[in-house]
Amino acid sequence: MAYTEEELKKELETKEYEYGFYTDIDSETFPVGLNEEVVRRISQKKKEPEWMTQWRLKAFEAWKNMEEPEWANVQYSKPDYQAISYYSAPKKKDQYKTLDEVDPELLKTFDKLGISLDEQKKLAGVAVDIVMDSVSVATTFKDTLAEKGIIFCSISEAIQEYPDLVKKYIGTVIPIQDNYFAALNSAVFSDGSFCYIPKGVRCPMELSTYFRINQAGTGQFERTLVIADESSYVSYLEGCTAPSRDENQLHAAVVELVALDNAEIKYSTVQNWFPGDKNGKGGVYNFVTKRGICHRNSKISWTQVETGSAVTWKYPSCILKGDNSIGEFYSIALTNNYQQADTGTKMVHLGKNTKSTIISKGISAGKSQNSYRGLVQVHPRATNARNFSQCDSLLMGNQCGAHTFPYIEVKNKTAQIEHEATTSKIGEDQIFYCNQRGIDPEKAIALVVNGFSKEVLNKLPMEFAVEAQKLLEISLEGSVG
Amino acid sequence: MLTIENLNAKVEGKQILNGIDLDVKAGEVHAIMGPNGSGKSTLSSVIAGHQDYEVNQGTMLLEGEDLAELSPEERAHKGIFLSFQYPIEIPGVSVTNFIKTAINASRKAKGLEDMAANEMLKKIREKSSLLEIDSRFLSRSLNEGFSGGEKKRNEIFQMAMLEPKLAILDETDSGLDIDALKIVANGVNKLRSNDNAIIVITHYQRLLEYIIPDFVHVLFDGKIVKSGTKDLAIELEEKGYDWIKEMA
Numbered sequence: 001m002a003y004t005e006e007e008l009k010k011e012l013e014t015k016e017y018e019y020g021f022y023t024d025i026d027s028e029t030f031p032v033g034l035n036e037e038v039v040r041r042i043s044q045k046k047k048e049p050e051w052m053t054q055w056r057l058k059a060f061e062a063w064k065n066m067e068e069p070e071w072a073n074v075q076y077s078k079p080d081y082q083a084i085s086y087y088s089a090p091k092k093k094d095q096y097k098t099l100d101e102v103d104p105e106l107l108k109t110f111d112k113l114g115i116s117l118d119e120q121k122k123l124a125g126v127a128v129d130i131v132m133d134s135v136s137v138a139t140t141f142k143d144t145l146a147e148k149g150i151i152f153c154s155i156s157e158a159i160q161e162y163p164d165l166v167k168k169y170i171g172t173v174i175p176i177q178d179n180y181f182a183a184l185n186s187a188v189f190s191d192g193s194f195c196y197i198p199k200g201v202r203c204p205m206e207l208s209t210y211f212r213i214n215q216a217g218t219g220q221f222e223r224t225l226v227i228a229d230e231s232s233y234v235s236y237l238e239g240c241t242a243p244s245r246d247e248n249q250l251h252a253a254v255v256e257l258v259a260l261d262n263a264e265i266k267y268s269t270v271q272n273w274f275p276g277d278k279n280g281k282g283g284v285y286n287f288v289t290k291r292g293i294c295h296r297n298s299k300i301s302w303t304q305v306e307t308g309s310a311v312t313w314k315y316p317s318c319i320l321k322g323d324n325s326i327g328e329f330y331s332i333a334l335t336n337n338y339q340q341a342d343t344g345t346k347m348v349h350l351g352k353n354t355k356s357t358i359i360s361k362g363i364s365a366g367k368s369q370n371s372y373r374g375l376v377q378v379h380p381r382a383t384n385a386r387n388f389s390q391c392d393s394l395l396m397g398n399q400c401g402a403h404t405f406p407y408i409e410v411k412n413k414t415a416q417i418e419h420e421a422t423t424s425k426i427g428e429d430q431i432f433y434c435n436q437r438g439i440d441p442e443k444a445i446a447l448v449v450n451g452f453s454k455e456v457l458n459k460l461p462m463e464f465a466v467e468a469q470k471l472l473e474i475s476l477e478g479s480v481g
Numbered sequence: 482m483l484t485i486e487n488l489n490a491k492v493e494g495k496q497i498l499n500g501i502d503l504d505v506k507a508g509e510v511h512a513i514m515g516p517n518g519s520g521k522s523t524l525s526s527v528i529a530g531h532q533d534y535e536v537n538q539g540t541m542l543l544e545g546e547d548l549a550e551l552s553p554e555e556r557a558h559k560g561i562f563l564s565f566q567y568p569i570e571i572p573g574v575s576v577t578n579f580i581k582t583a584i585n586a587s588r589k590a591k592g593l594e595d596m597a598a599n600e601m602l603k604k605i606r607e608k609s610s611l612l613e614i615d616s617r618f619l620s621r622s623l624n625e626g627f628s629g630g631e632k633k634r635n636e637i638f639q640m641a642m643l644e645p646k647l648a649i650l651d652e653t654d655s656g657l658d659i660d661a662l663k664i665v666a667n668g669v670n671k672l673r674s675n676d677n678a679i680i681v682i683t684h685y686q687r688l689l690e691y692i693i694p695d696f697v698h699v700l701f702d703g704k705i706v707k708s709g710t711k712d713l714a715i716e717l718e719e720k721g722y723d724w725i726k727e728m729a
Contacts, residue, residue: 435530451571454573
């Protein structure tokens with residue numbers, strides 16, 4: 001992950017989707033289709049307790065009676081939910097104790113992804129949990145974290161080892177019937193990450209999860225639950241990749257964050273799902289529900305860089321329940337070719353003196369459509385609530401679109417809400433100016449885009465920021481002219 | 482250094498340059514003067530390779546190499562630098578980051594490694610003090626919110642950093658007060674050497690009191706109608722451009 005400048009350059013020379021390879025690993029995949037029996041079998045596969053099985057079934061019941069939402073500013077042919085396999089696992093069943101036990105093919109895949117576990121251990125100080133297709137493969141640094149009482153493991157493991165914690169919090173931020181995709185996820189999620197930071201503990205390293213869809217015709221439904229107990233702190237990173245495929249793949253994740261009194265959670269995402277080819281064929285449908293709840297004096301900060309997916313539908317949100325709590329949302333969403341993104345946030349002010357900040361940067365190129373959709377809601381009890389929103393759009397060429405849909409609902413007179421929005425175009429004069437200084441057009445565009453995105457890039461942890469910049473550049477290659 | 486023969490160019494279908502001949506040798510400073518609309522800025526854009534301008538006749542050679550087929554960035558790599566009349570803003574990109582990117586792009590084109598960070602830093606310090614640039618200035622977004630004087634000083638700072646063979650200063654004096662003008666001119670003079678050449682494009686003689694040219698050319702209606710030494714600039718200042726127009 002820590003790229004040197006030289007490596008960065010080398011990476012830039014690749015034009016194709018760089019994670020577009022397929023690893024031949026023996027995997028066990030359920031037949032396609034979804035019914036009660038499949039939900040039970042997933043639960044059984046994971047050796048889950050009965051309460052969990054029942055919870056899933058309840059979600060499945062709710063989902064059956066729900067309609068796929070259509071309000072987003074995106075157009076796609078709806079997935080056939082009976083044509084997807086809901087479980088796919090690399091065939092070595094047991095949890096790996098050491099890296100030596102891991103399938104060498106799988107390790108090679110991680111190398112290609114730029115995640116060398118050995119390197120990770122030595123250099124980065126990042127604890128990584130990797131979810132490939134549906135199963136969590138390896139978690140590094142578990143022991144180091146355990147000394148501080150920090151739990152960082154797959155959600156399946158957490159359900160077995162820490163059922164009380166899971167039972168207490170799962171579905172409390174995003175109820176199973178919250179929306180169509182959250183209900184689906186609740187019924188069929190096959191793995192994901194779990195993290196618990198005990199009272200007063202400051203997590204000494206960045207925690208990180210990599211998600212990857214490998215198997216054809218499978219959906220990925222991972223579930224992440226992060227709990228920061230009173231006065232604790234954690235910074236959490238999430239990276240996503242998928243190989244290039246002609247058909248569309250479905251990804252419907254749920255991320256729940258709980259920040260108890262005086263706690264702080266920083267959640268950063270660099271999302272690079274396969275966006276489809278330049279003609280709009282293939283690509284991942286990314287329908288994700290992410291939400292955090294802030295108790296008294298706590299803070300949740302979402303930072304995301306989105307360059308992938310054919311269709312994105314995602315609104316990382318904060319429920320500012322406790323007094324003096326703070327919600328932040330920093331986002332860069334880049335769309336190229338035929339990509340469509342409808343993304344933004346919801347800031348729900350319930351407590352007194354709650355504050356939220358929204359900085360959204362949308363970059364549209366090719367024939368893509370990029371929408372910001374944000375809700376700022378101030379409830380009657382939320383005295384002295386404050387929000388600042390800034391939504392900037394950058395357009396490249398004449399065939400793309402940028403849209404902003406801000407919703408503001410204020411029910412308390414003391415609220416202070418500010419909203420700023422700008423739209424600009426990368427100018428030929430900017431490109432020529434760079435060219436004259438010896439900078440070629442692609443690099444020039446990357447420079448302008450990076451400058452435009454700087455406020456958000458600065459919020460990312462250092463190594464992630466470099467990776468994110470690189471991604472922005474790669475995603476815009478071939479969009480010149 | 483630069484040899485231009487019978488250069489004809491048009492923009493948006495309109496013929497602007499009508500047969501320019503110019504020979505600039507290493508170590509020389511040439512001034513190109515002329516009234517508004519005579520083609521001064523077009524000439525600088527054409528030399529730099531701006532795609533909106535179409536060369537329909539004539540040749541431009543830089544050290545014997547034909548520029549016709551080269552892109553603007555390739556021309557920059559060969560050592561052509563244009564100080565813009567209206568420098569462009571790039572929000573969020575610092576002066577330092579921009580110049581670093583530019584230097585390393587040229588180095589890469591020459592097959593060299595990126596400049597080492599400490600070397601870059603040393604160079605930035607040296608060149609910014611030459612132009613009396615405050616270090617805080619270097620972290621600001623490129624040209625964003627810069628005063629006219631700051632923009633022009635930044636252009637010359639970039640020139641100092643890139644060390645071009647041929648620098649074209651397009652109306653560098655416009656928007657400068659006398660103090661800023663002196664600093665900029667002083668900076669340019671320190672960059673003069675026997676290995677490089679400078680073309681100063683200006684409307685007024687004022688700048689030429691500080692950057693003394695070896696040759697002065699008067700451009701009118703897309704042609705060089707008169708050439709001389711620095712005395713020609715003084716003559717123009719006294720008489721205005723009307724007698725040139727009559728002559729043409």
